[in-house]
Amino acid sequence: MQDEKIKGDSAKGRVLILDGRQRSTLAAVRSLGKLGLAVTVGEDSLPCLASKSKFVANSIRYASALSDPKGFISDVAHELSRYKYDMILPMTDITMSLVMNEFENLSRSTDIPVAGKESYLKAIDKGKIIELSQSLDIPTPxxxxxxxxxxxxxxxxxxxxxxxxxxxxxxxxxxxxxxxxxxxxxxxxxxxxxxxxxxxxxxxxxxxxxRVSGPGIGAFLLFNRGEVKACFFHRRIREKPPSGGVSTLRDSIAPDPVVKDYSIRLLKALNWHGVAMVEFKQDSRDGTPRIMEINARFWGSLQLAIDSGIDFPAMLYQMTTTGDVPSKFDYEIGVKSRWLLGDLDHLLARLLKSDSSLRLPLNYPGRIATLVGFLKFYQPKMKYEVLRFDDIRPFLFELKEWLKQLTK
Missing domain, CATH: 3.30.1490 (Dna Ligase; domain 1)
Structure with missing residues (x-):
């Protein structure tokens, strides 16, 4: 493990955030850094997207969670022994799984703001979630x-x-x-x-x-030991690849009351703690939302929730360090979040590949409409996810990496 820089001893508190390549990590870094916290970002190679933010105090390189899980845990444990961290935030399924496997050991050094290991293992088991949903009369496939x-x-x-x-x-x-x-x-x-x-x-x-066909609906929530503290909804407008995948343009929408109720009931039954995303599909046959799965971590479009008025990382930190946080359910509707380079990938795929190779539905916007949509660089309430002029270096790093891939 290696440090890129060490600073932040005069900060109000200290947080370790893993998975520095993720855009959700960058969103959490900016949120917590603005609070005056010393944020350390970890990744298996440096520099990375989030480490370039001006809100990062320290950057550490650890063994790959993918190829060397034991080395990864050893490096994380070593870092936790060097400083007193208020909490650790794993941001992907793999790092979350490894940290939760060592929950008892690591939680002696810092707070892991996730439900206990038993609840976590139940939440990520799609079979157990189906059985629990059925017992709660929540519709399932x-x-x-x-x-x-x-x-x-x-x-x-x-x-x-x-x-x-x-x-x-x-x-x-x-x-x-x-x-x-x-x-x-x-x-x-x-x-x-x-x-x-x-x-x-x-x-x-x-x-x-x-197989359930229909639009996906996601509820994004924060819980404090079984009590819901925040809830947010968004919809996907464009994705990469165009047929479905990571969203490149999305906007905040009003909560779906039925999905919200189902999500809260489900997480209450798990005595949930921390953040979670509950995914549903709205059945095209009858409009019924049917549970798909729970993601027991922060989600990819975290920046949109923050921009819309629900700062999940800041709320989670306050809850972790003080024991509770005021509930927050109101947020601005219609705020858009755009991942510019991901949206460019969407455009290039749409222009250069056939509809059949992209497996697009019949009513999907044509090439001209896609180009016109991409060229709308300014829209009311639209903010750029990575590109922020008050913190420009992450975007410049991302652009450099994008151009490298383009020339390979």
Whole structure:
């Protein structure tokens, strides 16, 4: 592990934020740095996006959480022993999982503002969330649980294709490293059988679900030991890739009262603590929002919530250091957040690739409309996610890295 710089001893408090490549980390850095806190950013290579912010006090390099999990934990533990940190914020699934695996040890050195290990493991298990939702009368996709491949014949007559093959967790740590267990689809019983074969030696088989079509709805919440303190909603306008992925332009919207109620009930049942994103899909057949999963960490579009008036990182810090924080549910509707270089990638994909190769729906905006939309560099209530003239260096670093990839 190596320090890039050391400063901030006169600050009001100290926070360690992991995953410095993430734009959500940059948002948290700016939020907490503006409070006068000494923010240390960690990543497995330096410099990185968030480390370039003027609000960073220290930058540390640690072993890769992906390729060297034990080294990563050792480096994080070493950093926590060097300074008294008020809290640590893992910002991705992998670092969160590793930190939670060492919850008892690491929590002796700093506060990990997440529900306990038991609640966390339940929250990231999609099967347990489906079962909990059903017990709370929260709508779910029709889901089949099987313990052995021989049980497929039992449900064969009930399946309507395509079906979704959904691993219980997005990522698994094995003796040979991390496995990225993505969602897959099967269009016939034979294909389902074949695709499940790779899981036959797995300790837990994936869920088999009906495919629910419709727009995604996400509720973003902050809880203090089972009590909701903040809630925020947004919608995606453009994504990278265009067919669906990371949002490049999004705006704040009024809360969906039904989704809000379901999300609060679900997290209360988990006695949740800290932040979480609860994802639903609005079923195109009847408009019913159906639970998909819980993300037990900060989300990618965090900056939009902050710009709209709910500063989740600042609220989380106050709650962690003082025990509570005033509730905040009102925010400005219609605020837009634009990731400029991601939006440029969206534009280039739309201009240079065919509709069929991008798998676009029939009503997707055409090339001219996409170009016109991209050229709207100024819109009322629109703010740029990375590009901030009062903290320009992260954008310049991102632009340099983007140009490197373009010339490869």
């Amino acid at each position: 029709k889901t089949y649980f099987i313990n052995d491949l021989s049980e497929l014949n039992r449900i064969r007559s009930e399946l309507n294709y395509p079906v979704v093959i959904k691993p219980r967790q997005s990522k698994y740590l094995t003796s040979s490293g991390w496995i990225d267990a993505g969602v897959d689809y099967a269009y016939s019983f034979d294909e389902l059988n074949r695709k499940l074969e790779i899981y036959k030696n797995s300790p837990c088989l994936p869920l088999i679900q009906e």
